Amino acid sequence: MKHKLLTAIVLGFFAFTANAQTADEIIANYFENTGGLEKWKTIEGMKMSAKLNQGGMEIPLEIIQLKDGRQATIINLQGRVIKQGVFDGTDLWSDNFMTQKAEKSDAETTENFKLSIGDFPDVFLNYKAKGYTVELAGKETIEGTETFKVKLTKKQIKVDGQLTDDVSFYYFDTENFVPLVVEAEVKSGPAKGQVSQIKFSDYQEVSNGVLMAFSLAQGVKGGPSQPIAVTAIEVNPAVDAATFKYPEGQ
Known part of the structure; x- marks a missing residue:
């Protein structure tokens, strides 16, 4: 009887271990x-x-991102071309929707952005080398799908001159291991204190064989999404x- 009980415990332990996942895994x-990592590294x-x-x-909009940090979101709004979140390698700037003039971001916002330059093409690529940490925070069911909740902690950013932790939570589908949702606390602006939420779905293969989400929805948790x-x-x-x-000399 003792032998059978011990065998059951051992088998149960190995079954649990086989099903367990770490954030790294x-x-x-x-x-x-x-x-595969090698294809991701070619981007x-x-x-x-x-x-x-x-x-x-x-x-219609177009989002351009380069490995050296340069990026731009180009919006075609009823015949007007408006650029948002543009980084030229030094300055971060956007067109003002009202005045249609380009305006540079403040120093703090620009410096915080520069901390994330190495996150292209994916924040988890080489995350350990960047000094980021990941932690499995359990499982949650998102709209009927079971997910792993992974806490990502990046380098501290500044908010109103004070160093603040930069933490976000990624929810990975337990079957396919792709992120379905990412959440983070909004640190400034009208939505300060709320939780931003981006949902991902419709993963498709792109030209180099990597799978990326072709459907996104962004907003605040519990509120409407775009x-x-x-x-x-x-x-x-x-x-x-x-x-x-x-555009100088406006």
Whole structure:
């Protein structure tokens, strides 16, 4: 009887161990299931074409990101071209929707942005080398799907001159190991104190064989979200440097 009981305990332990996951293993499975690390490492730039649904109106936009940190979101709003979140390698700037003039971000916002330059093409790529830590915070069911909740802690950022922890939570599908939701506390602005939420779905293969989400929805947790439908993702596109240049002399 004792022998049988011991055998059952041992088998139960190994069954539990086989099913257990660490945050590191979840991330490794994520990259493996979306094309493999080697393919992810070949990405030097991306150009995403998408449509933003705002109040029933579809607004075309283009998001360009390069490995050196340069980026731009280009919005076509009823014939007007508006650029948002543009980084030229030194300055972070956006067009003001009201005045249609380019405005540079303040020093704190720019410095916080520079801390994340190494996160392209994925925040979890080489996360240990960047000094980031990950922690499995349990499981949660998101809209009927069981997920692993992974806590990601990056380098501290500044908020009103004070160093503040930069923490976000990623919810990975327990079956496919792809992120379905990411949440983080809003540190400043009108939504300060609320939790931002981005949902990902419709993973498709892009030109280099990597799988990426083609459907996104962003907003605050518990509130309305803004859907974004991606129509195409081009990997390693040719991009004119003038795309990121701040328009001097306005």
